[in-house]
Amino acid sequence: MLARFGEYQTGVNRPALSGEDIAARNWLRNRMEEAGLEAIIDGVGNVIGRTPGHHKRIILGSHTDTVPFGGWLDGAMGVVYSLEIARTYMEAGGNNNIGIEVVSFNDEEGRFYALLGSHFYCGLLEKSDLTGIHDTDGISLQESLENAGFAGREIATLDPAKHIAYLEAHIEQGPVLENEKRTIGLVTEIVGIRRSRVKFYGQADHAGTTPMKLRKDAAAALYNMATRLEALYRSEGSPHTVWNLGKARIEPGTLNVVCSFAELFIEYRDPSSETLRKLQNKLDQLSAEVADRYRVEKESAEVVTIEPAKMDPMLVGRLEAAAKNLKKRHMRLHSGAGHDAMVLVKRIPAAMLFVPSIGGRSHDINENTQEYDLFSGAQVLSQTVSDLVDDHP
Ligand SMILES: [Zn+2]
Known part of the structure; x- marks a missing residue:
């Protein structure tokens, strides 16, 4: 009824x-x-x-x-x-x-x-x-x-x-x-829930004339981060850890411009606060490594914290x-x-x-x-x- x-x-x-x-x-x-x-x-x-x-x-x-x-x-x-x-x-x-x-x-x-x-x-x-x-x-x-x-x-x-x-x-x-x-x-x-946001700031350049090694490509950083997160959660998470990379944004979002800005949202859940804290630390470390490798600036923040x-x-x-x-x-x-x-x-x-x-x-x-x-x-x-x-x- x-x-x-x-x-x-x-x-x-x-x-x-x-x-x-x-x-x-x-x-x-x-x-x-x-x-x-x-x-x-x-x-x-x-x-x-x-x-x-x-x-x-x-x-x-x-x-x-x-x-x-x-x-x-x-x-x-x-x-x-x-x-x-x-x-x-x-x-x-x-x-x-x-x-x-x-x-x-x-x-x-x-x-x-x-x-x-x-x-x-x-x-x-x-x-x-x-x-x-x-x-x-x-x-x-x-x-x-x-x-x-x-x-x-x-x-x-x-x-x-x-x-x-x-x-x-x-x-x-x-x-x-x-x-x-x-x-x-x-x-x-x-389970507890964490949502994190990672921003990469690169530099918009001509995608045809700028040599690969001189680019500051925020999209490349985002894709690398996304791939490595998968491996990170598998190795550092518990058997119960689940994660989702359900939201991302890249700018200006066109094929002839090197990407100047990329933003990745990550949600992950686990029954243990300790595991969640560990994953948050590892995620920060990883974003710093990735930013370094692609010569971009990064900002990361935990935007939702539910124990x-x-x-x-x-x-x-x-x-x-x-x-x-x-x-x-x-x-x-x-x-x-x-x-x-x-x-x-x-x-x-x-x-x-x-x-x-x-x-x-x-x-x-x-x-x-x-x-x-x-x-x-x-x-x-x-x-x-x-x-x-x-x-x-
Ligand atoms: Zn319900």
């Missing part, structure tokens, strides 16, 4: 605070109320439903916004699991010591700001930050919240004295579980025990994608479970998961919540 909002062929187009996304948020709040939860949409668009009368709660959630023309499960699956678990909890009487708080965090995908809703919920962004945030088209977050009717409302925040844990179920968005023929993945950590987030070992163990009890084939793995859990874990114990993505596909309308796996993920999450609630009789 949720997938009807922004439905596009076999996928969903529902970027944060688009018309479809706002309709989906209001729909979700109504479903929460129907389930007997106290439901609100707060001042940043987070949709929150709480079981009434509880002093302590387990937070269950994920996100309902999508990338443009994305899949129907990314984020939404975890929110629907959470809603159904809370509904079952209420139907069973809802009178345990530990309650449930279901949250759909706004703008996980970063139309305005990656993991926006969880940053506000965890107090890492505040009301005063609202005005400075825009999407890539220059549309302001504040204005979008006003249009949605959410602006000016109180912003809900987490309280570590009341919120004892955060659990998030999500599709894997990669091929590991499918390749290993497992139904459930227990996330041990979420890896280790999930709470006790909660990972609880999810694993539930998977084992339910006889689901499972394994531990790290997440190569960012998730709200990496923000929540800064404040309270948090953990995640994954279900397989068919063909590893995600952020695409072809994203899907086998029905048995969808069902199994809900069972494991639900069992883990029951176990945690039973711990506090």
